[in-house]
Amino acid sequence: LSQILRLSAHTKRETRVADQIRALGTVLDSFGNAKTLMNPNASRHGRYLELHFTDKGRINSAKVLTYGLDKFRLNKLSHEERTYHVFYQLLAGTTPQERDALMVEDASDYALLASSGCYRLPSGPFSDDSIAMEDLRAAMRTLGFKQKHMTSIFSLLVAILLLGNLQFADPDAKDVAAYIANPQVLDHAARLLGVSAEDLSQVLTAKTSYVRKELYTVLLNAEQAAGQRDHCVRDLYAILFAFVVETANHRLAPNPKDPPAPTQIILLDQPGFQTRGPSGTTSVALTGAPPLISAYGQNGFEEFCVNFNDELLHSYFIRNSFENIxxxxxxASDGITLPNISTMDNSACVELLRGAQLSERSQRKPGGLLGVVNKACSSYKSGKGNERRDEDLLQELGSKFGVHTSYVASPSVGGAQDRFLFGINHYAGSASYDIQGFVEKDSDLLDSAYVTLLRGSTDAFVSKL
Structure with missing residues (x-):
């Protein structure tokens, strides 16, 4: 990318656009990449970057589409992993004034960051988080972020860390919601969000939902309140990430009235295939056929989404590279005979996942395995689901696809979790998935009371976000 930008930028304007594209990479790496067991700078989102050139091959504009942000990295971390780089960069690179205003503490004082016991990147040329924070500030200025917006973004990041520190406890009385055991942390988070501590506590310990067109408020116990908090944290960061991307695109994207660029280069980056080993594994190992990665824990909905994307991308790449399309x-239409190249055909797995091949027009409603999951989510959103929604989904998948060559009905990894597992024979190897949490995570319902609370924030940035 750097070489392309260097060769295509000659005038002051072109050089400025090239600098902004480089700055975009720095910003997206900070907000969307994280350290995993196998990669200190792993993409935890998909990135589709268009570079637009003039008819003379000069860089003119760009725009980026992001998708598939791993929001669950905001709540749980495996051993020796980190959440998104920007949190560590902020804590390492705050100015004395920011540290006093935000009351920033050490990384080990925040539950999310401490959950993995990993705070620093492996030693190397890009391992210093304080230097990375300086680079991030410079990149955001290059992309047109105002200083007041940068301050608000950093304040929101600290608020997210503080929400993760909230501790919930159950009262002695029955039919009463859980309460927050460390109110001083609640007060600090509420101040940064521009809302009252009482209102924030109410949103975190009670849940409103529509069931058969009626609005219900459910009082949550300590465990449920922690889950509600985790959901709020995930969505708050996802909204912030979307704002960062939108602001960058506003500076880089071409004028909608301009004609399409005569030449484009597309750069696509998304997480690669991955799978986790059985729960309790004590080492990193490669299992199955490379490049599947075995890490701690069991595969869940997040790994399924990543592998679904990669399965379809692999099919598209193979077909367009080696078939006559x-x-x-x-x-071929010009009479040139192309060599016959043997490739791994993953069409059966694609058909299992989406109910149609990439060469076929997708149905209006999702088909295949995705259609069954979508149907379960629709029932859950309408209030028809029950506590056994995931087990019912697993049973439905087995009855519909149990005989499919790419579906593994009862994978065995050893342990009590086997009864919650199903497997898929991906082109890169077989992977088993834990069905628990599939329906709720795919539904991704945000409590309307949380939206109302933030829209009423006294902080203009938070209320408009």
Whole structure:
């Protein structure tokens, strides 16, 4: 990318656009990348970057589409992993004035960051978080972020860390919601969010939902309140990430009235195939066929989404590279015979996942395994689901796809979790998934009371976010 930008920028304007594209990479790496067991700078989101050039090959504009942000990294971390870089960079690179205003503490004082016991990147040229914070500030200024917006972003990041520190306890009386055991942390988080501590506590310990067109408020116990808090934290960061991307695109994207760019280069970056080993594993190992990665814990909904994306991308790449379609079809139509290359056919897995091949027009409603999950989510959103919604989904998947060549009905990894597992034979190897949490995570319902609370914030940045 750096070489392309260097060769395509000659005038002052072109150089400025090239600098902004480089700055975009720095910002997205900070907000969307994290250290995993296998990679100190792993993409935890998908990134589709368009570079637009003039008819003379000069860089003119760019825009980026992001998708698939791993929001659950805001709540749980495996051993020796980190959440998004920006949190560590902020704590390491705050100015004395920011540290006093935000009352920033050490990374080990925040539950989210301390959950993995890993605070620093492996030693190397890009391992210093304080230097990375300086680079992030410079990149955000290059992309047109105002100082007041940068201050608000950093304040919101600290608020997210503080929400993760909240501790919930059950009262002695029955039919009473859980309460927050460390109110001083609640007060600090509420101040940064521009809301009252009482209102924030109410949103975190009670849940409102529509059931058969009627609004219900449910009082939550300590465990449920912690889950409500985790959901709020995930969505708050996702909204912040979307704002960062939108602001960058506002500076980089071409004018909608301009004609399409005569030349484009597309850069696609998304997490690669991955799978986790059985729960309790004590080492990192490669299992199955590379490049599947075995890490701590069991695969869940997050790994399923990543592998679904990669399965479809692999199919698209194979078909367009080695079959007589697209550009290859044009070559063949000119009478040029292309060599017959044998490739791994993953069409059966694609058909299992989406109910149709990439060459076929997708149905209006999702088909295949995705359609069954979508149906379960629709029932859950309408209030028809029960506590056994995930087990019912697993049973439905087994009855519909149990005989499919790419579906593994009862994978065995050893342990009590086997009864919650199903497997898929991906092109890169077989992976088993824990069905628990699939329906709730895919539904991704945000409590309307939380939205109302933040819209009423006295902080203009938070209320407009």
């Amino acid at each position: 697209g550009f290859n079809g044009q070559i």
